């Protein structure tokens with residue numbers, strides 16, 4: 343197959359601040375695989391979970407190095423390429439995995455969710471993200487989301503460097519805004535919070551009961567992820583009994599092995615394609631989560647409609663969709679999942695169902 347790697351900028355309409363810092367713009371990579379007149383596309387880009395970080399430049403170098411091997415083989419059967427994929431870091435593998443899935447779906451003439459037999463009628467509303475900031479800035483961001491979509495599910499970032507008082511003030515302000523919205527529009531809002539590992543054990547313990555009393559439905563990654571798997575599990579285990587709402591692992595859960603390891607201590611996991619290394623692992627994770635009684639959150643980094651269109655193929659398996667990054671871009675070169683009310687729907691076009699502006 344013919345391979346092409348290029349770079350493209352992604353600029354946020356509203357910069358996003360979380361406990362680890364603020365992102366206004368990123369550069370991502372587009373991998374195109376062409377064979378038999380079909381072009382499959384995949385995306386990757388750098389990201390940081392606190393304990394592991396990948397830079398876009400390093401991912402470009404990693405992919406450049408594997409292009410000759412890819413060019414010497416055909417894109418099917420997928421299984422024959424697995425040994426090659428296993429040599430790559432998760433985000434580099436994601437680009438290749440997505441391009442192969444896109445090619446494969448187009449070859450079959452179907453979107454992947456349909457190939458997998460999933461029910462698009464099972465898709466539930468996506469959440470939209472409110473980053474850290476002053477109370478006024480966070481409420482202004484919420485109003486801006488409401489101009490774009492119904493946004494009945496809100497994910498509020500916590501773990502503010504300004505401390506727990508600021509976190510509490512943000513929760514109170516957003517909970518009150520949701521209550522006002524319910525009175526004026528008759529729509530009950532769901533408030534989720536994501537500390538992005540920004541709390542200590544003591545802080546998390548003091549917050550969980552309080553958050554529950556404020557009506558928060560879910561808390562994501564209260565404590566920093568740890569490289570040692572046993573210590574990482576122990577951190578979730580230490581919170582499990584104190585946590586009256588759904589406890590979800592994000593930065594700690596990259597792949598199926600992490601999911602199985604964390605399953606006894608959490609209510610759900612946040613699957614992201616850049617962590618899992620693409621759709622093959624993500625589908626396994628989503629299926630296994632269902633069997634183990636865990637809820638699936640499906641999240642994103644600063645990703646375009648290509649990565650989110652790929653993730654959207656899994657939406658029928660997801661309890662907490664959180665694919666909003668492409669809704670906050672001013673220069674997305676792709677169009678993918680369509681928004682119907684506050685539900686995202688995977689494209690109906692074959693493969694990933696994503697269109698490139700270049701055609």
Ligand SMILES: [Mg+2]
Nearest residue numbers: 536562592612
């Ligand atoms: Mg998260």
